[in-house]
Amino acid sequence: MTTKSTPKIMALTTHCIFFDAYESAEHGLNTQKKIWALAQFCQSTGDFVDVVPANNNLTLYLKESEKLASWLPLLLEQWQETTTKDFASTHHKLPTIYGGQHGPDIAHVAAEHNLTVDEVAQLHSSKTYPVLFLGFQPGFAYLDGLDPKLYTPRRSEPRISVPKGSVAIGGEQTGVYPETSPGGWQIIGHTDFKLFDINATSPCAVKPGDTLEFVIQEVLK
């Protein structure tokens, strides 16, 4: 294992701490597993209103700003004791219709990489994607592991309205829009899998550490 530099820890406000392990990461997913473990530990202390993991970093919102000074050194100690462990996670299968009116950008993605529409669907659905964290909008899952052959820049002009359930590629990432919203990613398909339901006991169907798989239902031309 390569030597790691120490994560950066900084008070962003009187009640907010930013813990950044990105630059110390020897492998993104391993570091992310440690971030999940640290998040779980922080959550269990009851000192925080919100504990928000993102890409190899963690932001903590304190209930009482008086505890800021004591948490700053504590986090680093805790990190050094944290080991990457695997969580009890759920694997989700998302039936997906690729192309046609459900995937208006799939032809563009295919042309960009000298692939056929079928090959794009095959490549996209042949991977298992770990959920790194949720953010951007309710229930939106940031996924790891898009095949580099499918990396495609975002649209130069974002769409005003991307339909709920759209399966899309943005740069080196892929994801599903949980609600209809504006968006700049390349839309390649659609899933009826419900990622977010505000009236459900747990509003988000997936959680960090879970894995997703897109299953081809149909490839439309």
Added chain:
Amino acid sequence: MITIVKPGMQMSIQDQGRVGARHLGIGQSGCIDPYAQIIVNRLVGNADNNPVIEITLGLAEIKFDNDYYIALHGTDMKASVNGNAIEPGWSFYIKKGDVLKLNAARHGFRSYLAIGGQWQLPDPILDSYSTDITAGFGGLTGQALKSGDSFEVIPKYNTKVGLGAMLPPKSTQIRIHAGPHAAVLPKDTIVNFINHSWHVSPNSNRMGTRLLSDECGLEHDVSLPSMAVAPGSIQLPPNGEPIVLLNDAQTTGGYPLLGTVIDADLRHFAQLKPGDFLHFKFVTLADAFKAKEKLTAHLNQLAIALKYKNK
């Protein structure tokens, strides 16, 4: 019954917002000026976190089908009922059938309306009545209030007419904490940001106040891994036009941060309207603690004064 006759530019039901669900991507929502919200609620005898109506710009009308105590605070929208002025910062008694009329705000942007009583709204979502306009839930319908929307408030008459309270003073000098990205941004970015005066873009909304400046040159091509953002985070997109995130902001973002607005100064963004000028100043954590204590003291003084006056 409360009926929205004319919502004006934007009107929504808000309380102190929704916390504890940022890790699910669920944002905060809530009043941009939580102090104004607390003060108007106290003037009408409601609990501090009772929902209120946040009114943007004015040009609005609300009809009341019962007798109520009401209070408005925030900017002066030249409000009136039956031709009688409803001054901001005072409790008023209005009669069944009255219509509250608001003109356009001239010196600020938002006003908060409290109605004394029990608001009959759909069940709170994650412990909050705040409307999350972007995600489409909370409040009355999950959306900004529209003409014809109505809801019941069972009146409570446990206050009196003519109670007044001031808001903490306004400022266009915004105090901020240093951010984590000074070293990755082009040289002088932070210095230029602080040394320039900024004006509010018309593209601003409850998600964020977008800032413009002539020839400031903060353009960059820095791309960062996503991190959590919250009201007060000052993002710098590649076009060099900073965005101060507000209550309806997303929970994570990938733009570098110029800093974070101190908690006590976030309320100023409720009153900044397109074209207004502002500038930023770095302060220490200790300064931010003190600023927050000052606001808490303001509320404590009000609580004591109201206790005395209501006797």
